[in-house]
Amino acid sequence: MEKWYGSAGICIDQEGRILMVLQGKTEEEKRWTIPSGGLxxxxxxxxxxxxxxxxxTGYRAExxxxxxVKNGTSYGIEVEVHYFELRVIGGTAAIQDPDELIHEIAWKHPHELDELVLSFPEDQGFLMDYAAGVHS
Structure with a gap:
């Protein structure tokens, strides 16, 4: 089985909100996730x-x-995704995704995650706990 390698960035703002994007191919149901992609x-x-x-997102981060590192199977593909904590240091919200998979950029409060359809539902608990821990 071929393995997909990628990274994901967790950015929390001053209000404890998580930077997220609404993604999906044109014909797919759109789902929320943190910014991420392939190596x-x-x-x-x-x-x-x-x-x-x-x-x-159009944001510069550090x-x-x-x-x-999350290893597993996602959508039938073996994956290895490296998660990083980031801080936004510049830029403005602007979709410039060359793959044309991003449809919206938003800062979401952790309590909103229960209401969102997530691309990777297994990340919900971690994201909520992480956002709470950063701003506790």
Whole structure:
């Protein structure tokens, strides 16, 4: 089985909101997730994460620290996703995704996650706990 490698960035703002994007192919149901994407040739996981945040949201970010690596199967594909804590340091919300999969950018309060259709539902508990821990 082929393995997909990628990175995901968790950005929490001053109000404890999580930076999220609404994604999906044109014909698919759109789902919410944190900015993330696939590793490109010659790129580190940290570089991938910062690039994906820029492409999907228009925000420039800096890496605070690596958080964890998620290994498993997602949508029938074996995946390895490296999660990082980031801080937004510039830019403005603008979709510039070359894959044309991003449809909206928003800062979501952790309590809103219960109401959203998530691309990766297994991340909900972690995101809620993480946002609460950053701003406790």
């Amino acid at each position: 490109e040739t010659g790129e580190t996981f940290a570089e991938c994460c910062l690039r994906e945040v820029w492409e999907e 890496l605070i620290k690596p958080l964890f």
